Amino acid sequence: MKELLRTTNVTVIAFAKALLHGEGIDCFEMDVNMSVLEGGIGIFPRRLLVREKDLFMARIILRDNDVPFEARG
Numbered sequence: 001m002k003e004l005l006r007t008t009n010v011t012v013i014a015f016a017k018a019l020l021h022g023e024g025i026d027c028f029e030m031d032v033n034m035s036v037l038e039g040g041i042g043i044f045p046r047r048l049l050v051r052e053k054d055l056f057m058a059r060i061i062l063r064d065n066d067v068p069f070e071a072r073g
Helices: 010-022 032-037 052-064
Strands: 002-007 027-030 046-050
Touching (some): 002 052, 010 027
Antiparallel strands (some): 002 046
């Protein structure tokens, strides 16, 4: 699994997940429990992971829909 997106904005995560699932790309949200433990004040980012083979297409999908992300690795 490769990191696609890291953000403290839960609406961006939800939107990105919906876009990816709509295109048949499985994704996994990490650090959900950590952000819940901090009380919802938004200091710990959540990460969205995809399979390495889907990373290229996932980046294109996010870019085409103006979802902000940083390309890592």
